[in-house]
């Protein structure tokens with residue numbers, strides 16, 4: 536079952552990544568991705584707008600990497616005006632949920 540899979544995955548993540556305090560909830564992210572899909576697309580598909588400069592595909596990336604990337608934008612360690620603006624409005628829980636969602640997408 537998907538539920539058990541998720542639980543064992545989280546347990547593994549807790550063993551491997553003790554620094555990540557907030558658990559992501561992919562289902563909760565469904566209400567939050569509306570502000571991402573315009574650029575990143577749905578379920579990891581790249582947007583087809585050629586004028587949007589190299590928007591990375593998020594689907595299938597490691598959730599911890601995605602959280603770190605969002606934290607880095609928020610902290611100003613990684614600079615990109617749009618993503619810094621987006622990340623500034625995200626809580627740790629938002630980031631974890633979004634990372635869980637996109638990390639499970641293909």
Ligand code: HEC
Nearest residue numbers: 570571574588589590591601604605614615617618621633
């Ligand atoms: C206006 C367009 C736009 C929107 C809206 C947007 N992004 Fe981005 N995002 C980008 C671009 C462009 C980059 C690449 C920036 C760079 O080069 O650092 C990026 C980079 C990222 C990265 C780093 C990916 C990597 O491979 O390193 C993450 C994670 C990310 N976005 C998550 C999100 C999430 C989550 C949302 C919604 C809450 C969101 N983005 C909304 C355009 C957008």
